[in-house]
């Protein structure tokens with residue numbers, strides 16, 4: 001069974017169409033990268049998947065049901081979200097912020113059990129943030145905040161992770177380690193749908209790449225099939241050069257094209 | 262370096278919080294006894310404790326104190342101290358709740374006009390001598406509640422810009438709404454034909470516990486239990502609601518339902534205390550601020566600690582209000598504003614970094 005399913009989904013903001021006829025599905029343990037130029041509708045797609053927006057056409061299934069049919073608390077145990085540029089209260093400590101991920105599991109009056117504490121601590125360790133635990137969120141760098149958001153999502157122990165540009169503020173080392181962590185989580189059966197801007201990261205780590213442009217789904221397949229010039233050119237213009245990677249020919253490498261900016 | 266950073270933050274260790282709560286729990290009865298002892302007829306604080314003890318032990322009359330003392334203590338001073346504690350506790354919790362719901366450090370029942378709305382309702386009921394009652398609540402309390410709820414709803418819709426409530430819009434809307442309500446209340450005082458009604462109305466505007474008695478304390482108790490109970494039950498929800506609404510929803514909180522419930526609960530509790538004490542400013546603003554600055558923003562601690570600090574603060578303020586110019590009474594709202602507002606300005610200047 002699919003974890004997430006879009007069937008002919010159409011969505012507009014006040015009569016301005018944003019998504020048209022989008023169909024795709026994500027299975028358990030799959031790492032799907034969602035790519036596309038600015039304004040393609042990637043964030044809108046993620047917000048539809050999370051149930052914040054309702055499609056005007058077509059249907060969306062989250063674990064077999066429309067997102068709105070789930071009780072919030074139940075859904076939060078199945079699906080976690082790292083929104084794009086999300087706000088975190090600056091006076092919360094990192095630890096307090098990560099522990100919020102246990103919210104859908106907390107019992108009476110919201111007290112965290114020893115197990116909740118352990119899971120949140122492990123999540124923070126997984127993103128390499130154990131040393132940040134007592135820092136105030138307001139004192140973190142953009143990349144550190146991003147990792148706190150990811151730790152909070154991991155603490156939810158979801159079966160589907162939705163991530164909107166999770167690597168945007170990270171340096172190359174942390175980009176790679178976060179995506180390696182996501183691959184590891186996937187290997188444990190969790191489905192990942194991540195909006196990525198870096199096509200090389202998508203190529204290196206994703207099982208499947210979904211290309212969105214102007215609200216339409218232009219391609220959906222393994223990196224080697226989607227990251228081809230004739231598919232990317234309509235979305236990104238003639239600004240890319242694509243090579244087979246010397247170490248892994250199945251996963252293309254994408255470089256800027258110096259002749260055509 | 263890393264080890265210094267990862268030591269728990271000052272004020273947020275469970276041990277420190279437990280110690281703070283214990284101190285508050287001990288300070289409350291001590292301050293209450295001192296306030297009950299303070300007045301034109303001097304009753305030593307120790308005698309207050311002894312009188313209370315003998316009352317609890319079965320009311321054995323003893324010759325060791327003047328016969329007027331029990332009357333003064335149990336019919337005049339204690340109801341006032343108890344009511345003061347309830348009012349202070351409620352305003353502090355309601356303030357913390359509004360601040361969390363509007364995600365705005367300047368929301369409090371006074372500044373956003375909720376108290377003024379309640380006060381206008383109560384004055385209307387007094388002026389027109391409305392007589393209806395419902396659920397054990399008289400017309401004044403019901404009208405105060407309706408006023409508080411209407412004012413909250415008005416603020417909620419007026420001050421929302423794209424799903425958020427910016428500080429400036431919230432405060433401007435609150436000030437304008439409060440001014441409208443206060444103008445209405447003042448007009449009713451002006452129009453009132455007999456002095457008794459005016460005296461009531463001044464109580465509503467300036468705040469006072471002069472009308473305190475056991476009946477009033479008993480009458481508001483159920484509403485405080487329900488209102489504050491609902492808020493306490495949602496303490497962790499308030500923590501999550503400090504994120505934006507989509508994140509809160511993704512973490513399993515039914516955002517709209519919780520917000521509605523919490524606004525009604527805070528307005529119910531505010532209306533109940535305004536119906537017996539009028540508009541008392543700054544307690545709901547400052548108390549949660551101080552607690553947040555010292556011990557962090559976790560509402561599971563913030564709410565009970567604010568309740569204790571608010572109760573102690575208002576009992577002390579009322580002691581000042583009734584004794585400094587005795588036999589004349591200063592309106593309680595004057596004391597809380599005179600002490601609270603400069604203190605607040607001092608805090609703002611000293612702590613320039615974000616306090617919310």
Ligand SMILES: Nc1ncnc2c1ncn2[C@@H]1O[C@H](COP(=O)(O)OP(=O)(O)O)[C@@H](O)[C@H]1O
Nearest residue numbers: 013014018036037038039040041042043044045
């Ligand atoms: N709340 C909104 N109201 C109106 N239009 C919006 C709103 N949010 C996004 N859009 C529009 O929808 C399009 C897709 O936006 P988005 O999904 O954020 O793109 P992406 O994440 O792919 O960069 C953009 O043209 C954007 O201007």
Ligand SMILES: [Mg+2]
Nearest residue numbers: 042043084164
């Ligand atoms: Mg986006």
